[in-house]
Amino acid sequence: MATPVKxxxxxxxxxxxxxxxxxxxxxVNFQLISVNMSKGEHKAPDFLxxxxxxxxxxxxxxxxxxxxxxxxxxxxxxxxxxxxxxGLYGTNPLVKASIDQWLEAEGQNFNPPSSVLxxxxxFAPRMKIKQDPAVIKQNEEKLGKVLxxxxxxxxxxxxxxxxxxxxxxxxxxxxxxxxxxxxxxxELFTSRKNVGRWWGEISGRDSWKKVVEMQxxxx
Amino acid sequence: MKAGAHKQEPFLxxxxxxxxxxxxxxxxxxxxxxxxxxxxxxxxxxxxTQLISPGSKSMATLxxxxxxxxxxxxxxxxxxxxxxxxxxxxxMVTDTAAVEENEAKLAKVLDIYETRLSQSKYxxxxxxxxxxxxxxxxxxILVGTQTKKLFESRPHVNAWVADITARPAYYKVLAxxxx
Numbered sequence: 001m002a003t004p005v006k007x008x009x010x011x012x013x014x015x016x017x018x019x020x021x022x023x024x025x026x027x028v029n030f031q032l033i034s035v036n037m038s039k040g041e042h043k044a045p046d047f048l049x050x051x052x053x054x055x056x057x058x059x060x061x062x063x064x065x066x067x068x069x070x071x072x073x074x075x076x077x078x079x080x081x082x083x084x085x086x087g088l089y090g091t092n093p094l095v096k097a098s099i100d101q102w103l104e105a106e107g108q109n110f111n112p113p114s115s116v117l118x119x120x121x122x123f124a125p126r127m128k129i130k131q132d133p134a135v136i137k138q139n140e141e142k143l144g145k146v147l148x149x150x151x152x153x154x155x156x157x158x159x160x161x162x163x164x165x166x167x168x169x170x171x172x173x174x175x176x177x178x179x180x181x182x183x184x185x186x187e188l189f190t191s192r193k194n195v196g197r198w199w200g201e202i203s204g205r206d207s208w209k210k211v212v213e214m215q216x217x218x219x
Numbered sequence: 220m221k222a223g224a225h226k227q228e229p230f231l232x233x234x235x236x237x238x239x240x241x242x243x244x245x246x247x248x249x250x251x252x253x254x255x256x257x258x259x260x261x262x263x264x265x266x267x268t269q270l271i272s273p274g275s276k277s278m279a280t281l282x283x284x285x286x287x288x289x290x291x292x293x294x295x296x297x298x299x300x301x302x303x304x305x306x307x308x309x310x311m312v313t314d315t316a317a318v319e320e321n322e323a324k325l326a327k328v329l330d331i332y333e334t335r336l337s338q339s340k341y342x343x344x345x346x347x348x349x350x351x352x353x354x355x356x357x358x359x360i361l362v363g364t365q366t367k368k369l370f371e372s373r374p375h376v377n378a379w380v381a382d383i384t385a386r387p388a389y390y391k392v393l394a395x396x397x398x
Contacts, residue, residue, distance in 0.1 A: 052331045052334065052335070053287075053291060053328075053331060063276055064276050064279055064280070066279055066280075066282075066283050067283060068282070068283050068286030068287060068290065070282075070286050071279065071282035071283040071285070071286045072279075074278075074279070074282050075275060075278070075279035075282060078275040078278060078279070079275040079279075093258065093261055093262055094247055096258075096261075097247060097249050097254060097257075097258040098249070100249075100251070100253075100254035100257055100258065101249050101250055101251045101254040101255075103254070104251030104252075104253050104254045104289075105236065105250075105251055107286075107289055107290065108251065108289065109236055112294075146236075149235045149236055152235060153235060
């Protein structure tokens with residue numbers, strides 16, 4: 001059995017949970033190493049060696065050390081192509097291009113407004129940081145426009161990149177989970193018929209349920 | 220785009236977000252510039268410059284620095300380009316506070332680039348790759364603004380910026396822009 005890969009960071013972090021979901025989909029054994037961010041461990045010199053931006057996650061296997069959750073996910077899919085969910089990142093260049101397209105859409109269009117909302121609505125209260133209503137409103141509007149595009153797309157296609165669940169859908173799980181389960185803005189997703197249907201499908205996957213369990217265990 | 224063609228059909232069927240670029244190759248349609256460039260680099264890997272090295276390990280390193288460009292560099296850099304280059308072009312007023320804020324953010328990112336580029340000639344290794352290439356358009360613009368001081372004060376970054384903005388392929392792009 002291969003040595004477990006190492007993932008550094010708390011499972012509550014959206015970017016960390018993105019990597020965990022991918023590892024679980026691909027059936028790749030991993031060891032989760034805690035990084036206590038409230039104590040500033042992510043800015044410690046030893047950690048900065050593996051993640052120079054002082055963020056989570058970081059990742060190591062026997063060959064390489066990586067950061068940036070979407071790069072880590074791509075690597076996992078590439079290296080372990082034959083394990084677990086084989087189609088997660090496509091099995092030919094055309095499918096891969098479509099997945100990459102929606103992975104970029106997630107990173108460039110979906111992530112900015114949704115992560116601001118996750119921070120403002122889910123994390124700021126816990127951290128006793130004051131919420132900014134103007135910022136919330138602005139980002140709700142932006143996210144609404146993105147979800148209108150998704151609504152149309154998901155009326156034509158079962159998943160974002162095609163008929164199969166892919167890394168592009170997976171990449172949306174962390175932020176959406178917080179917005180739907182922890183904040184009162186879930187109706188951004190659930191009021192849109194196709195988006196709601198898609199969210200139900202992708203969040204019901206065993207891999208994501210395991211990640212949520214890890215988050216709730218507070219590990 | 221002045222006439223809003225990017226927000227209507229038939230363009231929306233090429234890019235449902237109503238943004239540019241969109242790309243077609245045979246039956247394949249792709250949007251998101253970084254997905255397009257990756258497809259081109261993979262599909263035409265035997266032509267022109269090697270922008271992508273095969274093998275999961277070097278692909279992974281490339282992937283890391285492509286994500287860094289997208290999530291760390293571009294947000295601040297494109298705001299600076301917007302404030303200092305595009306706004307004046309459209310007769311709008313530059314927000315100096317926004318420039319200051321984003322220069323501070325970009326400076327922190329460039330400190331990390333400075334360390335990286337002292338260990339490695341290009342971001343993902345010894346050869347020019349997609350990761351470097353993705354930086355060119357916005358960097359080309361910033362070099363013509365006061366933000367260039369952030370590059371000039373960091374020797375390795377400065378050398379790298381000079382290198383990537385002098386590539387013949389990009390001169391061709393600039394010539395197309397002038398048309």
